[in-house]
Structure formats: C-alpha cells, structure tokens
Amino acid sequence: MISFEHKIFREEGVNVLEIDILPSKLCNFDCIFCPAGRTEGRSDKQKSFGELAGGLRELELLLNKYEADVVSLNSKGEALLNANVEEYIDFIKGRGRVVRLVSNGYLLGVDKYRLIASKCDEVFGEIKTVNEDDFQKAQRPLTGYTLSEYVNNMASFRQQYRGRFIFAVTLIAGYNDDEASVEKICAIIRAIVSDEVVVRRMEDERFKRKLGINDGDFERISKKILTSGLPGQEGSNRVLNNGNLADGKWLAERNGNCYRRCQRHRQT
Numbered sequence: 428m429i430s431f432e433h434k435i436f437r438e439e440g441v442n443v444l445e446i447d448i449l450p451s452k453l454c455n456f457d458c459i460f461c462p463a464g465r466t467e468g469r470s471d472k473q474k475s476f477g478e479l480a481g482g483l484r485e486l487e488l489l490l491n492k493y494e495a496d497v498v499s500l501n502s503k504g505e506a507l508l509n510a511n512v513e514e515y516i517d518f519i520k521g522r523g524r525v526v527r528l529v530s531n532g533y534l535l536g537v538d539k540y541r542l543i544a545s546k547c548d549e550v551f552g553e554i555k556t557v558n559e560d561d562f563q564k565a566q567r568p569l570t571g572y573t574l575s576e577y578v579n580n581m582a583s584f585r586q587q588y589r590g591r592f593i594f595a596v597t598l599i600a601g602y603n604d605d606e607a608s609v610e611k612i613c614a615i616i617r618a619i620v621s622d623e624v625v626v627r628r629m630e631d632e633r634f635k636r637k638l639g640i641n642d643g644d645f646e647r648i649s650k651k652i653l654t655s656g657l658p659g660q661e662g663s664n665r666v667l668n669n670g671n672l673a674d675g676k677w678l679a680e681r682n683g684n685c686y687r688r689c690q691r692h693r694q695t
C-alpha cells in the first residue's frame with residue numbers, strides 16, 4: 428500500500444493540497460542545508476516507489492477527502508524522479524484540479540522531464556547559491572552539473588512553457604546575502620522571466636542559526652530583488668502602509684514566510 432505525506436493550506440484564497448510523492452529522499456543534488464537530510468546516491472534517473480495503481484488509489488482518496496483547488500506535488504527531493512509522476516499529473520488534471528510541480532529546476536532542461544513538467548499548470552524552479560564554487564560545495568549536485576547550465580535549463584524551459592512559472596530564491600547568510608550576490612540573483616531573474624518571484628529564507632530550525640537571515644536584512648534584500656529592473660516592471664515602487672511594496676503595475680507582498688511579486692497581484 429502506498430501512502431503519501433500531505434498537508435492542506437490556504438494560499439491566496441484557494442485551498443492547496445501539498446502531496447509528497449517520494450516516500451524516501453531522491454534528488455540530483457545533496458545540499459548541505461536540505462531539510463530532508465542527506466541524499467543517499469544522487470540520481471537523475473527515475474525510480475519506482477511502488478505500483479502505479481496503489482499510488483493512484485492514494486491520490487483518489489486524498490482528492491476525495493480534501494476540497495483542494497490546487498494540488499502541489501512536492502517531495503523529499505526532486506519530484507520528477509518518481510517513475511509515476513507523469514501518470515499522477517494526468518490523473519490529478521483529469522479530476523479537474525490545478526497541478527503545481529515543485530522542482531529544484533535542474534532537470535527542466537532535459538527533454539523527458541521538460542515534457543512531463545509542461546503538463547502542469549504551475550511549475551516551481553529555484554536558486555540558492557549564486558557562484559559555481561558554492562554551488563558545487565554547498566549543493567553537491569551530480570558530477571558535471573554547473574550553475575550556468577542550471578540557470579539555462581530553467582530559462583529554456585520557461586521559453587516554451589505555456590503555464591505559470593514560479594521562481595523561488597532562498598536567501599542564505601554567507602552565501603547570497605552580499606551586494607554582489609544580490610546583483611547576480613537579479614540578473615538570473617531577468618534571464619528566466621518567470622510569472623512570479625518568491626524570496627524566502629532558511630526556516631528550518633537546524634539551519635537557522637548559521638544560515639538564517641534576520642528580519643531587517645530579509646526585508647531589505649527581498650525588496651531590492653523584487654524591485655530592481657525585473658521584466659515588466661514600470662514606474663517607481665512605493666511602500667504601502669502595511670509594509671508591502673507596490674507600483675502601478677506590480678505588487679510585491681510579504682506572504683507568510685516569504686516576499687513575492689507576481690502578475691496575479693496586478694493593480695488596476
């Protein structure tokens with residue numbers, strides 16, 4: 428019998444059912460700050476975690492139990508590496524739900540995975556480290572991976588993808604919170620041209636003390652990232668009474684533990 432860890436939460440007025448489709452960790456990276464722990468044997472090959480029928484039965488149960496508008500496929504690792512991920516996406520879409528895929532983004536440059544991800548209504552990609560040395564040492568990807576290829580993979584995926592691409596930046600003390608790194612983050616965001624940018628920080632208690640960003644720096648850097656020459660931005664930004672940033676076209680807001688900027692919040 429297959430059982431998926433899951434949780435339901437509200438986000439921007441809709442119910443999101445987050446389902447972890449990897450029973451154990453499987454990833455093409457082995458980040459030193461991974462909340463799911465060490466990756467035993469990094470891989471970019473899909474692996475079976477049980478019979479397809481069992482997984483579909485579990486999904487059916489969850490979809491019947493929760494009134495979810497969006498189903499977010501997240502995982503302890505890279506969700507694309509579950510051998511049944513495509514069937515799961517088709518099944519959930521067949522039930523009329525919006526499907527969101529949360530990926531680290533590297534495999535979006537591989538044809539097979541690009542085609543699977545393209546079936547989703549929303550795809551999440553991300554960046555954490557912004558120089559090659561840190562990428563290799565802190566995110567410990569598969570041999571041959573490079574940071575520039577990582578960014579290119581997401582940018583090329585974005586160019587052909589017709590759904591909503593959400594790009595997440597995690598601020599990490601000592602890795603990407605200095606001036607030069609923030610500039611690099613902005614350049615990467617401009618290259619990828621996502622529909623939404625989310626800036627977050629280390630929230631896991633195990634890493635917060637060493638790698639966490641304080642509230643002041645989090646707000647300052649987030650606002651800089653979300654307002655510095657992003658595509659589609661027009662006019663000057665202003666800070667609203669509630670601390671949010673806005674301009675005539677865009678709104679960047681603090682939402683739970685992150686700052687975000689997206690077209691959905693376009694002001695009229």
Ligand code: SF4
Nearest residue numbers: 454456458461504531
């Ligand atoms: S990419 Fe994400 S899931 Fe994979 S090792 Fe890094 S933090 Fe963990």
